[in-house]
Amino acid sequence: MxxxxxxxxxxxxxxxxxxxxxxxxxxxxxxxxxxxxxxxxxxxxxxxxxxxxxxxxxxxxxxxxxxxxxxxxxxxxxxxxxxxxxxxxxxxxxxxxxxxxxxxxxxxxxxxxxxxxxxxxxxxxxxxxxxxxxxxxxxxxxxxxxxxxxxxxxxxxxxxxxxxxxxxxxxxxxxxxxxxxxxxxxxxxxxxxxxxxxxxxxxxxxxxxxxxxxxxxxxxxxxxxxxxxxxxxxxxxxxxxxxxxxxxxxxxxxxxxxxxxxxxxxxxxxxxxxxxxxGFEVPPNKAIVGANAFAHSSGVHQDGVLKDRRTFEIMNPQDIGIPATKFVLTPRSGRKALKHKLSELGYELTDEQLEKVYQRFLKLADKKKEVHEADLEAIMRDEFKAIPETYRLESIQVMSGSGLIPTATVTLRRGDQLIRDSATGDGPVDATYKAIDRITGLSVELTDYSIRAVTSGKDAIGEVTVRIKNGGRTFVGHGASTDIIEASAKAYVDAINKMIYMTGNA
Ligand SMILES: [Zn+2]
Missing domain, CATH: 3.20.20.70 (Aldolase class I)
Incomplete structure (x- = not known):
């Protein structure tokens, strides 16, 4: 030595x-x-x-x-x-x-x-x-x-x-x-x-x-x-x-x-x-300190990081002091701050909806003094638990691989009706979302897609969060599964159900 x-x-x-x-x-x-x-x-x-x-x-x-x-x-x-x-x-x-x-x-x-x-x-x-x-x-x-x-x-x-x-x-x-x-x-x-x-x-x-x-x-x-x-x-x-x-x-x-x-x-x-x-901006792709230095956007890389961080990440962002997103509201936070934080989380509420959430937030904030992101998500889930599952994912089949055009066949349930359709796309997730669009006939714009590992190891559970936009409002959907395509489809359907409920159009 x-x-x-x-x-x-x-x-x-x-x-x-x-x-x-x-x-x-x-x-x-x-x-x-x-x-x-x-x-x-x-x-x-x-x-x-x-x-x-x-x-x-x-x-x-x-x-x-x-x-x-x-x-x-x-x-x-x-x-x-x-x-x-x-x-x-x-x-x-x-x-x-x-x-x-x-x-x-x-x-x-x-x-x-x-x-x-x-x-x-x-x-x-x-x-x-x-x-x-x-x-x-x-x-x-x-x-x-x-x-x-x-x-x-x-x-x-x-x-x-x-x-x-x-x-x-x-x-x-x-x-x-x-x-x-x-x-x-x-x-x-x-x-x-x-x-x-x-x-x-x-x-x-x-x-x-x-x-x-x-x-x-x-x-x-x-x-x-x-x-x-x-x-x-x-x-x-x-x-x-x-x-x-x-x-x-x-x-x-x-x-x-x-x-x-x-x-x-x-x-x-x-x-x-x-x-x-x-006044010199750090380029986003700068090694170690660039904004994208630890961002994973390709499906294959997200899949890898999800299963085991080390597949595509050689350093831990925390080791260089990149902060984990911190989010805290207090009893002094007003409706405006709440509305802003909710919209960061992907919830765009009407004034009436916001007022209901605000009253619940105040009660919780008085008790806890600090309200974190997870608390707010819990309030939202509870407040809108009545969101009807207009669509429900029944099954999904994807064909992809080298030399193949990714094709997805999706079956959704609406009431007691089963609707099936297929589509091709740039990748398996894209094909899946296009197939879902064909079934619902709704025009939605996907504005954000992110994936994170909830657990680690071979059978890791991945949680997908998507944000979709329709008529100037944003809706967020979550989906979890050990299969990334399935988690992605669930998140998309979840966001669509929220959109249907909150805008009243189906
Ligand atoms: Zn010099």
């Missing part, structure tokens, strides 16, 4: 993330985010680039003074003025860190700095030495490392270590590297520097490789990952913190001895806060 090794999480949302065009935040917002990052339990917060503006200086200074727990880091170019200003901003921190950098690829040395390799090496060493004379912890980055000559890269890194740097960050500044070659570079550096020096990586997502490169680097010897919430950052952004952390956690079989100390239950809250402060 190998010993467990911690991967340090260095969050740069407030520095690199803030450099995303249009993501500028004010001081209060930055402080709020820093508090949340501390709750998330990141190891290092890169709070800003103090020389870049008075506002940034102020934000870094206040974060350094207020935030306890993580190290507070400031960024500085490898020049005296930057380093001194950076130290002024972070010196109030419990655990301060100066991060200094200089471009080391020929493109940067000649094109941007207009210096020689020797001059750049000397500047790096002097900068680290100065930083180290002020601050006990210094991190050095050879910018554009992935396009830097390897032998020269090692010379600069060794000079920085000699001058007192204890963390060496290897940035893929332009997002150019691929996982294999980046891992190879990290292994190359690891072999040539002393063991006590921590290798960090900082990957950009220009080719969509930021997370993959960072994870490959861990296997090759990196022990700190620089990343941002929601993958925010310059251009296409940085490696996303949530992806790095959840990949290590979810694939502990692969990353066997590695772990992070991130409190994953705060991931979702942090993502929401950063999105609110920057």
């Amino acid at each position: 190998s010993e467990r090794e911690k991967i340090y999480i260095f969050d740069t949302t407030l520095r690199d993330g803030e450099q995303s065009p249009g993501a500028a935040m004010n001081v209060e917002e930055k402080i709020q985010i820093a508090h949340q990052l501390a709750k998330l339990n990141v190891d290092v917060i890169e709070a800003g680039f103090p020389i870049s503006s008075p506002g940034d200086f102020e934000a870094v200074k206040r974060i350094a003074e207020e935030i306890k727990g993580p190290e507070i880091c400031g960024l500085a170019r490898a020049v005296e003025e930057d380093i001194v200003t950076c130290w002024e901003a972070i010196k109030g921190a419990e655990k301060p860190r100066i991060h200094t950098f200089i471009g080391t690829s020929d493109i940067h040395i000649q094109g941007q700095l207009r210096k020689s390799r020797d001059e750049v090496l000397r500047m790096a060493a002097e900068a680290v030495r100065l930083a180290r004379s002020l601050c006990p912890k210094v991190e050095f980055s050879p910018m554009d490392a992935t396009r830097t000559d390897r032998e020269y890269l090692i010379d600069v890194i060794l000079a920085a270590i000699e001058a007192g740097a204890s963390v060496i960050n290897i940035p893929d500044t332009v997002g150019y590297a691929l996982p294999d070659e980046f891992a190879d570079l990290i292994a190359f550096v690891r072999e040539r520097i002393p063991d006590h020096v921590i290798i960090s990586v900082h990957c950009h997502d220009d080719l969509g490789m930021a997370t993959a490169n960072s994870l490959a680097a861990i296997k090759a010897g990196a022990r700190q990952v620089e990343c941002t919430i929601n993958g925010l950052g310059e251009r296409a952004g940085n490696a996303a913190l949530e992806e790095i952390v959840m990949a290590i956690r979810t694939r502990h079989d692969y990353f066997d001895r590695f772990y992070t100390e991130i409190n994953t239950k705060e991931i979702y809250n942090t993502s929401r806060l950063v999105s609110r402060c920057t």
